[in-house]
Amino acid sequence: MAELQRNAAGRLVVTEINGEPAVPYMGVGAYKPRGRKAAPPIARCADYPADGNKVVPDLKEALVRAGLRDGMTISTHHHFRDGDLIANRIFEIAAELGVKDLRWFPSAAFPCHAPLIAHLDSGVIHHIEGSLNGPLGDYASSGKMRGMGVLRSHGGRYQAVQDGEVHIDIAVIAAPTADPFGNANGVEGPSACGGLGFALADSQYADTVIVVTDHLVPFPCVPWQIQGNLVDMVVVMDRIGEPSKIVSGTTNITRSPDRLYIAELTAKFVDAAGLVRDGFSFQAGSGGTSLAFAIYLREIMKRKNVHARFVRGGSTRYLVQMLEEGLTDYILDGQTFDLEGVRSMRENPRHVHTNPFVSYNYHGKGNVASMVDIVVLGATEVDLAFNANVVTHSDGRLMHGIGGWQNCLFSRCTILPLPSFRDRIPVIVDEVTTLCGPGELIDVVVTERGIAINPRRQDLIDATRDSGLSITTIEEIQSRVERICGGKPAKPRFTDNVIAAVKWVDGTVIDVVRQVVPAP
């Protein structure tokens, strides 16, 4: 049984993760890292082909040359999202080679990775450090994974690699376009997905870096989102992803009248609060409500003749349209969600490819996230202290990764537009099941039954007092919803077994996730 300690948020958390000591969360900005960044081994040109051709016959050969062996850490990336074909292939090869006890360190996992459960069962994979969505979340939540899962934000993943918390032995970077030297990008080729920023840390810090592509071009592959000077080998395959699942092709706004209403309320709120000023910035993700928010906001911007300095993506055709209409000077994009986003990133120098180092890494000399005026995010639960949960469902099962969510909380105004209940289960709870974001960083909760402003943000309360919007308290929204839903939601039932640790942006442990007791 893991030893537990109460952290600054009052949560009992592990002090050790898979045999390594872990630091309990100390509060926002309280933890001071000591020491220096991870230092990769010094390479030399004499050990690489002078003609720059690093192509090896196949992925198995590359993994063998990389010295794949028991206990190694293998990283992959979610640029292909649910269309990824590489991660499963890596562990098939590992199984063929009889390798055991690997740590898989993806930037995110998707339902397409369900076949890895067999490798977890057989011992090829010891545990996964990364988001545990869908089937992998179920697997972990039922206590079947041998090691403890570790959930990190995109920025936290960069921080962990940069700070040497996670040492990657072999990084496999699937790239829609690459040259034989290893320069790679995601904007060209049949599997084009946009950027490759999630693999940046891996390319910089892993001992061995393998680029896998289905579209090899002569040197130089420009732009080089991944730099060939950091790459050891290049593998060419027929198909590295299923294009139809890489990007959705279209991103649709929500059709739910409730969600549209919440999105509209959110746009009205930021306008009323005076945040829609010339030169402002915002981030809205790919969810239906976020997209609808962006569309309502765009109408307000046009009406007021206001333009943004930058918009943070996940980009979609809606953001691209704003860029092309001159409603924003720039899109700073970590991840393109549709083909229009890919096209725009390829063609428009004002659609800027970013990465978690630039956008989110908390152990840098600042990052972009804290400069964003308005951020709109989702959550599975919010509690009366504005703490929010984004990884577990109301039944306690681990179902989502953190993504950039924790990192985005550092914006100047963080808003959670949420339906007040889902499947008749209230979203506002006394205390969140899993603490992912401290309430002090969450400024506003917008529901169809009222808008609650965090009491810490007296400025926002004052600014919107006479707005005509239904500003209320979070307690009031909670009680309204509980009346509708017939009371508080049932608490999920857990065993004492900790199945995953949730890291804060600074690498400390903000909470843990426990094994779920199956419904009787």
Place this chain on the structure above:
Amino acid sequence: MAELQRNAAGRLVVTEINGEPAVPYMGVGAYKPRGRKAAPPIARCADYPADGNKVVPDLKEALVRAGLRDGMTISTHHHFRDGDLIANRIFEIAAELGVKDLRWFPSAAFPCHAPLIAHLDSGVIHHIEGSLNGPLGDYASSGKMRGMGVLRSHGGRYQAVQDGEVHIDIAVIAAPTADPFGNANGVEGPSACGGLGFALADSQYADTVIVVTDHLVPFPCVPWQIQGNLVDMVVVMDRIGEPSKIVSGTTNITRSPDRLYIAELTAKFVDAAGLVRDGFSFQAGSGGTSLAFAIYLREIMKRKNVHARFVRGGSTRYLVQMLEEGLTDYILDGQTFDLEGVRSMRENPRHVHTNPFVSYNYHGKGNVASMVDIVVLGATEVDLAFNANVVTHSDGRLMHGIGGWQNCLFSRCTILPLPSFRDRIPVIVDEVTTLCGPGELIDVVVTERGIAINPRRQDLIDATRDSGLSITTIEEIQSRVERICGGKPAKPRFTDNVIAAVKWVDGTVIDVVRQVVPAP
């Protein structure tokens, strides 16, 4: 007196440089570095302004906040070339603050830095590690600098910082455009100079990074050639460089009939050798002969209907023209030499900003230099073993930096087009005064009195045998020239005092430069 050891090139070199042990040169590709890259301290966002505004009142304040004190290493860059106003200002401030014994670590020095001699005399600067051109070279050559100079190539400078050989305490990066967060580029603003790649290592590895600009724009400054996430402070000044000296505005080809003839011969040679093939690549610098070579080559390419995959800059309007005519797919540019180069880099995504890490660092997983088909370089002397000198003059005085010269030697065909004598002093000598480039990497010497191919390159000898070009031996050229000049050049006279070490691309010491005995 420094202890000396004979290195693999037969040169007696120092085993210690300014109190640190130094490794003698072991041969091309022979030295295997051990250990890991330098590891900068871990920063955290909590210590930087959340609004991203890192502007401090002035450079003095920035240097004080950076903790400027005796014995520190201060780096600057030569993006403004002979128009730089920042390096002198830094050491003026250091003098005002009473700070002593600084190491100045520029990416290159220029005649505009002559005022630093006063600070070398007064003890503010202990010594300079970087090119010692013109007045600074004279100063060092006369034995007046307290510490030993260290000459490195552009790639060697990156390698030294990356490998932790040189720890930079404070990097001051003068940038034509920057935002308050520290993102910076060289393509916009009144002092636009092109790229800022020479400052990359400094931004990544220095303890404190200060960006100085005369053109502050709102966040984000795009493109960010220097990333704000690595920057501590931003200083805004009225003027950071003298625009007329930053780029020349025009770059002129040589008018000397001899040099034009040598350039034409060089172009004919590469054509005869079969190197001008579709998809080939070349690098030609900013010297008059190199420019003329590029123009002759362009005519051959047009005639043969051949296009290049990439051209390495130093870019000039001639290379830009080739890019715009479709004669090359890309310019990979480390340094723009004229305003057309700056414009092209700003406007054309196929004019790619590079840096010494990508192009030249020998301690990476390959670099661009070894993939270039043809490189045309200068030299002050070449000897019978094809060894070349690029730092000292025939009188033994240190007069030039290495620049990218050593790094470029790794190309597939390295050619030195040289006049066979200068001021009646033969350029081909029995043994070079200072060894900068091993003869095994120098393939061809083209002079107006014949073309000498390195006997190691039987392939080139075979390919050009029936070309009608005047292919001969280096010995034959030497004897022809000695007949004209009245014998071998006088040997420069040196004391035993070593005033500078010349590093090879891997950080080992390939030669030393001694104090010159003044002419009687």
